[in-house]
Amino acid sequence: MTVIVPEPVLEGSNNSQDVENYVKEQENDGDLSLDGGFVVPDSNAFGHSFRDYEKEGERKATVEDFYRTNHINQTYELAKRKKEEYGKLDKTVMSIWECIELLNEYVDESDPDLDEPQIQHLLQSAEAIRRDYPDEDWLHLTALIHDLGKVLLHPSFGEQPQWCVVGDTFPLGCAFDESIVHHQYFKNNPDYNNPLFRTRLGIYKENCGLDNVTMSWGHDEYMYLVMKGNGTSLPPAAFFIVRFHSFYPLHRAGAYTYLMNDEDKDMLKWLHVFNKYDLYTKSKVRVDVEEVKPYYMSLIKKYFPEKLRW
Ligand SMILES: O[C@H]1[C@H](O)[C@@H](O)[C@H](O)[C@@H](O)[C@H]1O
Ligand SMILES: [Fe+2]
Ligand SMILES: [Fe+2]
Incomplete structure (x- = not known):
């Protein structure tokens, strides 16, 4: 089967040398075991290309308004504070499946x-x-849980606003790269004019490793903290994908490849695999929850404790 993987968008990165190296590495990385045979669809459920943030349509205004608020409010200080607060995992106790069901009400x-x-x-x-990688059950479960951090929207987490x-997500503490969606709205972010944060590296060192980078706060980092704090037996690649x-x-x-260390570069291939399924499976065709539940319950049992602290 043919796999059509989208070309990386290269305009607007801060350092063209890094981008060139990045592309070379991708081209040299011809590991066929990572090719699951997934065929990328031409258009999304609304008949547009995927991730077209400029296209006029029923979702454009909502999405743009979201990014305006997000870009104004996501600061280095805020991300540090949220990580500290939600990292305590003292908000509630529930199972993975209970959390999945809570997400039923959010768009x-x-x-x-x-x-x-x-x-x-x-x-x-x-x-x-699961269809394309039948033997990698950890990957099926990783997909199932990757967005569970969105439970922060729920009243038991203080009903956090969508932004x-x-x-x-994007790193904080260094310059905002132009490849970030609706980059123009960063002008009103207090960090934008902070001389410490304005440069390519900002407060970071070359190849310091993503683990040492403060990312904008949201469902990725939160779910990573939940996994870490509750002792799952999922492999490191699952942590990297979620985070x-x-x-x-x-x-x-x-962009930002200069913040990665060797371990991150190694893990990046899993993100590329995962991303095809995260992005291009979004559709109006609903999965029958009750039908597939027993399979996923068995995976949850294998990799997670029965109750988790959130
Ligand atoms: O709109 C989407 C959505 O919020 C996803 O869960 C997130 O992972 C993407 O990066 C984002 O663009
Ligand atoms: Fe997500
Ligand atoms: Fe997702």
Whole structure:
């Protein structure tokens, strides 16, 4: 089967040398075992290309308004504070499946490609990855849980606003790359004019490793903290996927590669695999929850404790 993988978008990155190296590495990385045979559809449920943030349509205004608020409010200080607060995992105790069911009531305002409840997105991506990688059960479960951090929208988490939970993520403490969606709205972010944060590296060192980078706060980092704090037996690649799946400026546009260390570079291939299923399985075709539930319950049992602290 032919796999059509989208070309990385290269315009607007801060350092063209890094981007060139990045592309070379991708081209040399011809590991066929990572090719699951997934065929990328031409258009989304609204008949547009995926991730077209400029296209006029029913979701454009909502999504743009989301990014305006997100870009103004996501500061280095805020991200540090939220990580500290939510890292305590003292808000509630529940199972993975209970959390999945809570997501039934939320639609993601940052998403131009989907207006279905989030539980459908989780099952759509998990079922597709299960078809193409039948033996990698950890990957099926990773897809199922990757967006569970969106539970921050729920009243038991203080009903966090969408700008503080969803959307693409980006590093804080260094310059905002132009490849970030609706980059223009950063002008009103207090960090934008902070001399410490304005440069390519900002407060970071070359190749310091993504683990040392403060990302904008949202569902990725939160779910990573939940996994870490509750002792799952999922492999390191699952942690990396969950933590950085919204970091499109890196995995799609090739920006900020100079913050990665060797371990990150190695892990990046899993993000590329996962991203196809995360993005291109968004559709109006619903998965029957009750039908697939027993399979996923068995995976949850294998990799997670029965109750988790959130
Ligand atoms: O709109 C989407 C959505 O919020 C996803 O869950 C997130 O991972 C993406 O990066 C974002 O663009
Ligand atoms: Fe996500
Ligand atoms: Fe997702």
